Amino acid sequence: MKYIRILILGLTLVFTSCKHPFEFSVYEANVKTEQQNTTDKNLKLLENITVDSKEFKFAFLSDVHFFMINLVQ
Secondary structure (H helix, E strand, O other): OHHHHHHHHHHHHHHHHOOOOOOOOOOOOOOOHHHOOHHHHHHHHHHOOOOOOOOOOOOOOOOOOOOHHHHHO
16 A cells, blocks of 8 residues: 555656657667668669750759648638
C-alpha cells in the first residue's frame, strides 16, 4: 500500500509539473541501415548516367504548406 501511494504521488508530480511529459519529434525515425542515406546513394547512381541528348529539362517543385482549414475557406 505504501508503494502504491508513492507511485501515485510520483506519477501525479510528473504529469502536473510538465507541459509535455512525453516528447515526439517528426525528425526522429527508426530507419533500417540499408534504407539510410538514400539521397547520397541516388546521387551516385545519377553521376554514372550518360546522356546523349542535347535537351535540357528543369522542374520546379514546391510545397505551399496549407492547413486543411485554409483550403475549406
